[in-house]
Amino acid sequence: MNFLQKLLFRKKNNKPKAEITIYYRKLCQDCDKVKDYLDQHKIAYNYIDCEEDENSLPFPIIATPALVKGNELLAYGVDIIRYLK
Numbered sequence: 409m410n411f412l413q414k415l416l417f418r419k420k421n422n423k424p425k426a427e428i429t430i431y432y433r434k435l436c437q438d439c440d441k442v443k444d445y446l447d448q449h450k451i452a453y454n455y456i457d458c459e460e461d462e463n464s465l466p467f468p469i470i471a472t473p474a475l476v477k478g479n480e481l482l483a484y485g486v487d488i489i490r491y492l493k
Contacts, residue, residue, distance in 0.1 A: 426452040
């Protein structure tokens with residue numbers, strides 16, 4: 409099997425599991441900045457639109473983006489980048 413075939417047929421279980429979740433809203437500039445930072449630094453994350461996704465948190469989010477790990481709120485806004493550094 410060549411390299412391309414291995415990539416195409418790779419099992420989903422081999423993908424690293426994201427431990428953090430970013431809750432965002434559409435048209436949010438800070439959300440875009442945080443997402444770009446995570447992508448550039450190859451940090452695995454889940455990205456959930458809090459306006460559309462039915463999987464709501466057990467606590468309210470007052471600003472986006474919001475960084476959550478498990479059921480713990482870690483940071484809001486571009487402060488997420490400082491938190492992750």
